Amino acid sequence: MAAATAWRCVAAVVVGVVIMAAVAVVDGLGVNWGTMATHRLPPKVMARLLKDNGFKKVKIFDADATTMSGLAGTGIEAMIAVPNDMLAAVGDYGRAREWVKENVTRYSFDGGVDIRYVAVGNEPFLKAYNGEFDRATVPALRNIQRALDEAGYGKRIKATVPVNADVYDSPASNPVPSAGRFRDDVAGTMADMVRFLNRSGAPLTVNIYPFLSLYGNDDFPLDYAFFDGGPPPRPVVDNGINYTNVFDANFDTLVSALKRIGFGSLPIVIGEVGWPTDGDKHATVPYAQRFYSGLLKRLAARRGTPLRPRARIEVYLFGLMDEDTKSVAPGNFERHWGIFTFDGRPKFPLDLRGAGRPAMPVPAKGVKYLPRRWCVLNPNVTDDDAGRLADNVGYACSHSDCTALGYGCSCGALDARGNASYAFNVYYQAQGQADAACDFQGLAVVTEDDRDVAQGACNFSVQVAAAALAGAAVAAAAAVACAAAVVAALLVLV
Ligand SMILES: *[C@@H]1O[C@H](CO)[C@@H](O)[C@H](O)[C@H]1NC(C)=O
Ligand SMILES: *[C@@H]1O[C@H](CO)[C@@H](O)[C@H](O)[C@H]1NC(C)=O
Ligand SMILES: *[C@@H]1O[C@H](CO)[C@@H](O)[C@H](O)[C@H]1NC(C)=O
Ligand SMILES: *[C@@H]1O[C@H](CO)[C@@H](O)[C@H](O)[C@H]1NC(C)=O
Ligand SMILES: *[C@@H]1O[C@H](CO)[C@@H](O)[C@H](O)[C@H]1NC(C)=O
Ligand SMILES: *[C@@H]1O[C@H](CO)[C@@H](O)[C@H](O)[C@H]1NC(C)=O
Numbered sequence: 001m002a003a004a005t006a007w008r009c010v011a012a013v014v015v016g017v018v019i020m021a022a023v024a025v026v027d028g029l030g031v032n033w034g035t036m037a038t039h040r041l042p043p044k045v046m047a048r049l050l051k052d053n054g055f056k057k058v059k060i061f062d063a064d065a066t067t068m069s070g071l072a073g074t075g076i077e078a079m080i081a082v083p084n085d086m087l088a089a090v091g092d093y094g095r096a097r098e099w100v101k102e103n104v105t106r107y108s109f110d111g112g113v114d115i116r117y118v119a120v121g122n123e124p125f126l127k128a129y130n131g132e133f134d135r136a137t138v139p140a141l142r143n144i145q146r147a148l149d150e151a152g153y154g155k156r157i158k159a160t161v162p163v164n165a166d167v168y169d170s171p172a173s174n175p176v177p178s179a180g181r182f183r184d185d186v187a188g189t190m191a192d193m194v195r196f197l198n199r200s201g202a203p204l205t206v207n208i209y210p211f212l213s214l215y216g217n218d219d220f221p222l223d224y225a226f227f228d229g230g231p232p233p234r235p236v237v238d239n240g241i242n243y244t245n246v247f248d249a250n251f252d253t254l255v256s257a258l259k260r261i262g263f264g265s266l267p268i269v270i271g272e273v274g275w276p277t278d279g280d281k282h283a284t285v286p287y288a289q290r291f292y293s294g295l296l297k298r299l300a301a302r303r304g305t306p307l308r309p310r311a312r313i314e315v316y317l318f319g320l321m322d323e324d325t326k327s328v329a330p331g332n333f334e335r336h337w338g339i340f341t342f343d344g345r346p347k348f349p350l351d352l353r354g355a356g357r358p359a360m361p362v363p364a365k366g367v368k369y370l371p372r373r374w375c376v377l378n379p380n381v382t383d384d385d386a387g388r389l390a391d392n393v394g395y396a397c398s399h400s401d402c403t404a405l406g407y408g409c410s411c412g413a414l415d416a417r418g419n420a421s422y423a424f425n426v427y428y429q430a431q432g433q434a435d436a437a438c439d440f441q442g443l444a445v446v447t448e449d450d451r452d453v454a455q456g457a458c459n460f461s462v463q464v465a466a467a468a469l470a471g472a473a474v475a476a477a478a479a480v481a482c483a484a485a486v487v488a489a490l491l492v493l494v
Contacts, residue, residue, distance in 0.1 A: 023054050026299045026354040030057025030079075030316040031339075032272055035067060036323040038400070038430040039463045041344055043070025045364050049320075049344055050076055052362040053352060059271065059316045061122060063103035071113045079117035079160075079271075079316070080104075082144060084129075087121050087136040096143035100151055108153070115157050119271070120144050123164040123207060125186045128329075134185075137161060138192050145200050158202035161193060162271035165208050165250055168257040176238035177249050177307070180256030194263050206254055207272035207318070210246045210291065214282055215331060222282075227294025241306045247273070247295075252307040268311075272318035274339070277347055279332035281408035289348045292317075292339070293358065300354025324401040324430065332403035343367055343464050368465040373448045375428035375438035376421040376460075385443060392440040393420050396427035404458065411458035418455060425453070429463040 033046065047070040050058060059079040060067055071078055082090055082099060090096040107113035120141045124133035145159040167186055170179040182190040197204055210225040223229025227245050236243040243249040251268070258266050273295065275288040304311040322338035340346055344364025351358040381389065396402070402423050404411040411422055424444045431437035438444050447453070453460035
């Protein structure tokens with residue numbers, strides 16, 4: 001009996017793997033893999049997650065050796081990056097050459113990493129940076145491409161710069177895409193950069209976020225953020241084109257800005273696009289699902305924008321996983337961009353393959369968790385402790401991720417006691433369940449009873465084990481992995 005079950009399991013895994021290997025995502029679709037989290041899944045688990053879901057392209061934000069080790073041998077094409085804080089340094093050609101040697105050449109072997117792009121900086125001209133990287137970016141771009149060329153990779157690997165969509169706009173007096181132009185303070189830099197990209201045969205990379213158009217702008221017509229909404233109450237009509245979604249309008253504003261300086265056909269890669277699921281009233285699973293559904297349908301149909309209707313567009317979703325240490329300066333939604341949760345569970349069905357049938361993505365396999373226990377408010381705490389409690393909750397939240405507690409968020413309906421428990425737990429988990437992390441001056445206790453933490457839509461999480469431990473535990477998780485593979489195989493078969 002046991003043997004037969006095991007055999008069936010093996011068969012199911014084989015079927016699942018064979019089928020999954022055959023189904024790739026929509027042509028040109030990639031995903032951003034960010035790592036700003038207190039706990040990371042082992043790189044091999046992450047690489048498997050990418051492969052199981054058919055991703056053939058990935059974008060990362062550095063060239064971290066651990067991440068690269070996960071990608072090695074997978075055949076997944078990678079965009080790796082020089083972070084903003086290294087731009088000035090690689091303005092020195094010798095440093096650029098070292099960067100390429102250590103982060104490109106080192107992985108250029110059979111079974112290494114299939115690097116296709118080097119992103120030089122990340123949104124370096126963002127208004128919030130006040131010009132800090134304006135002068136360093138183009139010299140860094142030139143040096144990295146030159147070093148790639150000199151090392152013999154120039155034809156295959158292109159240096160590009162992912163810019164934020166705030167580097168261009170239309171004048172308030174004529175707010176239509178065809179009036180697009182680069183922002184005054186970076187217009188000269190953008191022109192230099194674009195001229196260089198054109199010469200080296202590289203694309204311009206841009207991050208476009210319809211969610212951000214909606215966020216913090218109560219007058220923004222909600223439907224215009226999606227791909228299925230029809231024209232907003234006052235349609236954006238531009239030279240006979242009716243723009244029905246902000247993504248198209250935004251992309252074509254860039255096309256027009258490029259045309260204005262003589263590079264109207266420069267290839268454009270979408271470096272980031274996506275929708276968060278928590279941390280704001282519009283950051284919800286239903287909205288995210290609606291956004292991705294429209295976006296993926298569009299990509300599957302190979303339909304471009306009005307100004308580039310037939311362009312095959314390369315798009316990197318943002319992002320793969322939730323990241324609990326991302327800065328929340330732009331908003332609490334920042335830690336909830338994942339199409340997977342922090343532990344690799346899919347959040348909602350997606351039609352990644354463009355088959356016309358959304359399905360739950362394949363979850364991460366072999367995830368090892370910390371023990372099932374939580375840190376909660378001590379039941380003996382009374383209203384007399386209110387002051388101390390507030391201080392301790394404040395401490396917990398300033399050292400961990402309480403972004404789900406806000407108004408309209410997944411844990412926004414908790415009462416004060418629930419809030420305190422949530423905060424204590426998220427801190428305790430972030431600290432790897434260290435005993436000392438669940439004291440809070442005697443206001444907190446550890447519980448192993450999940451009834452203490454059942455809060456409906458609000459999840460009291462248990463963190464994943466540190467990567468090193470989890471790697472060794474893959475075997476122990478085989479039964480779980482098998483169940484997941486069977487489910488995955490069934491999903492593919494239906
Ligand atoms: C290679 O990339 C890593 C990770 O981003 C970085 O820490 C390192 O400094 C880079 N190497 C060189 C020689 O610049
Ligand atoms: C862009 O590059 C192409 C091919 O290298 C070249 O033929 C063209 O003249 C360039 N465009 C401009 C405006 O410089
Ligand atoms: C664009 O919208 C306007 C106003 O709603 C409408 O009159 C016109 O027929 C539309 N044009 C196209 C090409 O759909
Ligand atoms: C719970 O915490 C959030 C975030 O700190 C706060 O906005 C909310 O008012 C709190 N709710 C209660 C009932 O204390
Ligand atoms: C509540 O119980 C803890 C032990 O779990 C103790 O340290 C603390 O003093 C108690 N607090 C009150 C207010 O009784
Ligand atoms: C909470 O976890 C359950 C199962 O673990 C999941 O189905 C649910 O979507 C999660 N909710 C949130 C808000 O993450």
